[in-house]
Amino acid sequence: MTKLVTTTTAPRMSDALRNREFRALWFAEAQSVLGDHLTTVALSIVVYGRTGSALWAAVVYALTFLPALAGGLGLSQIADRRPRKTVLVVSFVMQAVFVGTMAIPGTPLAVLVTLVVLARLAGAPANAAQNALTREVFADDELYLRSQDLRGITTNIGMLIGLGGGGLLVTSLGPSWALALDALTFLVAAALVQFSVRQRPVPGDPGDGWFSAVRWVWGQRRLRVLLALSWLVGLAVIPEGLAAPLAHQIGASEQAVGWLLAADPVGFILGTFVLSRFVSAQNRKRIMGVLATLAAAVLIGFAATPTLPFALLLLMLAGAAGAYIITVGATFITWVPNELRGGAGGVYRTGLRVAQGLGVALGGVIADLVGSATFTIALAGMAGVVLTIPVAVSWARILKTQ
Structure with missing residues (x-):
């Protein structure tokens, strides 16, 4: 036990x-x-x-x-x-x-x-x-x-x-x-x-409608806001899809593509460690909106066409701030009744993956149109800030009612 x-x-x-x-x-x-x-x-x-x-x-x-x-x-x-x-x-x-x-x-x-x-x-x-x-x-x-x-x-x-x-x-x-x-x-x-792992009884009712968890999630405003916070990651992954053209544009070698791809997960690991070690669960909920906004705002720095070291630093900072997504997912699962967590988790995970896939695809299309990977990433950052602020405000209001 x-x-x-x-x-x-x-x-x-x-x-x-x-x-x-x-x-x-x-x-x-x-x-x-x-x-x-x-x-x-x-x-x-x-x-x-x-x-x-x-x-x-x-x-x-x-x-x-x-x-x-x-x-x-x-x-x-x-x-x-x-x-x-x-x-x-x-x-x-x-x-x-x-x-x-x-x-x-x-x-x-x-x-x-x-x-x-x-x-x-x-x-x-x-x-x-x-x-x-x-x-x-x-x-x-x-x-x-x-x-x-x-x-x-x-x-x-x-x-x-x-x-x-x-x-x-x-x-x-x-x-x-x-x-x-x-x-x-x-x-x-x-x-x-x-x-x-010990065996536990079936949590849900097999007689429930197949998409009952999906309907329940959409009926909960606080869960919809958490989903919106997770979908914003779709803009944060745009640099990953543009790693090769980004390296070329800032004058870096082909080897730097791997470094650019690794910068975000390295930052994510560091950010997660800091949050886990020094910030309580309740305080992490309070700063989720701030971190989500920061993760997008950092990308605006690519408008200056940074050098490779500065680009790596920006991506690491964005990844570190993006560690907020762990608190989003944990809060989402905690707020769902146990008997619906499987289906609700499917909603969360699917939305996150779709947002990431669409973000990478959209970034590629825009980069082709404007002919600049750095401008596309900066544009994603600006769009992220604009979209994140109202979601963060909604989240702050929800926390006041909890």
């Missing part, structure tokens, strides 16, 4: 790892994230090697995201209608089977594409179950928020490792072995959850 935190001092991230159930959930997610990066790189290499087509490679890469978006609203609700531990274990095993089949040398391209879609669809209920289960594991709000800090930092470290070493590892092992390794990570995750 989870113990309540009774100390007067705020818990640290390391305190969350003392919980056996969370420790298993965290480690399962961490090594699955690393495995997913391997799969993405391996698939790109396999598809491009067979077809010689950059378009096909891009299409398959897009397919690693699109099923998760499509399944986020629908399949995530399975986490409210079945025992969440069972959902996690079954989803992990299914993903292991699909990815393991991809690892078979010579698998036809059409089968490979189908397996990509199926694997990502199987991941939608797993994500929903994991988010809802993590909230159930902790009785203390402060400790739960620290667990989300740890998850956020871990995910971004996994991203950095994937960016820095994913390609090298795939080329060293070969795509088939990399895919097989990813399949193994899912089996390890399934075993960890099976033997370390």
Whole structure:
């Protein structure tokens, strides 16, 4: 059973790892994230090697995201209608089977594409179950928020490792072995959850309407404001999609593209650590609007066509301020009744992914039209400030009523 935190001092991230159930959930997610990066790189290499087509490679890469978006609203609700531990274990095993089949040398391209879609669809209920289960594991709000800090930092470290070493590892092992390794990570995750997380009863009513959680979320003003705060991240990710043209415009080398891509997650990790270590959960709620505005405002500095060091600093500052999104997500899940958290979490995650995808696409279109990556990023910052201020004001009013 989870113990309540009774100390007067705020818990640290390391305190969350003392919980056996969370420790298993965290480690399962961490090594699955690393495995997913391997799969993405391996698939790109396999598809491009067979077809010689950059378009096909891009299409398959897009397919690693699109099923998760499509399944986020629908399949995530399975986490409210079945025992969440069972959902996690079954989803992990299914993903292991699909990815393991991809690892078979010579698998036809059409089968490979189908397996990509199926694997990502199987991941939608797993994500929903994991988010809802993590909230159930902790009785203390402060400790739960620290667990989300740890998850956020871990995910971004996994991203950095994937960016820095994913390609090298795939080329060293070969795509088939990399895919097989990813399949193994899912089996390890399934075993960890099976033997370390206790079974809980079905949280929701199977007789409820399939989209009851979606309707409930939209009926709650405070949750709509939290969703709006999360969607603003769509503007903050625009620099990621423009890393290559940005490096060219500021006179940096091709190697700097990787640095520009890494700057935001590095800043995010630092910002999350500072918030987790020095700011209480309640105060973090109070400053969410300020940090969201700051994350956008920093990007306006690109209007000056910065040097590479200054560009990296701006991106790190934007990433650090963007760490507010962890508090947004944790507050959202906490304010949703347990029996609806699977479906509601699907709404949140899907909206976030769609906003990020649209932001990157929009940034590319505008950059092509104006012929400047730096101006496009600065424009995104200005738009972000204009859009964030009214949302931040609405959030401040909501907090006064809590």
